[in-house]
Amino acid sequence: MFDVVTGGAGFIGSHLVDTLVAQGNEVLVIDSLCSGRRETIARHIDSCKGRFVQKDLLGDGWQDSIRGADRLFHLAADPDVRQSAVNPDPTMQNNIMATYRVLEAMRQHGVPELVFTSTSTVYGDAAVIPTPESYTPLEPISVYGASKLACEALISAYCHSFGMKAWTFRFANIIGSRSGHGVITDFILKLRKDPAELEILGDGKQTKSYLEVHECVAAMLFAVGKARGTVNTFNIGSEDWIDVKSIAEIVAEEMHLTGTRFRFTGGDRGWVGDVPKMQLSIDRLKALRWKPQTGSRESVRIAVRDMLAEQQHGVS
């Protein structure tokens, strides 16, 4: 099996690459390293189990390398919800334009299968929680969410027009080592600077579903092996949720800090495009007999430990 992974030097992508290499697949990573890091995949490149093309999907010079691939996992994106409200252009380019270019390259080189990483933010402020894949209206409230929904629409059109198959995964919050963004990274960085006081965006009551990255990768590969429709859409997340203040407490605890004061910026949302509550229904995945082994609280604790260990010992 020849797999291409765009964004394979990033957080989730590099964990996916680990698993694909371990399965004995031929793996090609395409990543610009705009936020990804070569060291996350270095051991696969050095041992010749993986190949790496450092290119921006918005440029040229990578398209020929995907010829002959069986599947393309498209993870490269600008994943920053907050920044998408400050400056929408990188989100538009790296998400919508890059996905269009990936689809075009797949069409021209006959790559038949696409796995795409979408997001809970396509649901916007959903009125039904846990939110199922069939939820409508899909009304994103962030530019990031809108860009991913646009990608989903493009992917559907390409599958139906050009005989391709796709798996779209709408993730809850995915957490773990090698992550360079998100609430846990934010708290660790802030607490390293000032262990006495932690700024928490919003009122700390935002309550969401979190899933550890290894479980996320396992869920994706499981679903790809089971569902064979033209466009297969699945939510991936844990079956419960945790509030932001509790995450702050776990981070402080794992950093062995006592007496840290929490300072809340206030309001029920941390930033423009944030939602106060998010949990996804994973009944569709469960019907295929996949179930997460960890809940949100345990996922957070594992992720914090792995992230702190990584800062001390480097990428493992």
Ligand code: NAD
């Ligand atoms: P990440 O930033 O760690 O990884 C993205 C990778 O894409 C990086 O290595 C970056 O260098 C690369 N990249 C970005 N733009 C590129 C371009 N134009 N050309 C080539 N490479 C480019 O992010 P992540 O958290 O690992 O997210 C992976 C995917 O999962 C993204 O599509 C993201 O939107 C999606 N997702 C993540 C989460 C989460 O909780 N982490 C939740 C929902 C969806």
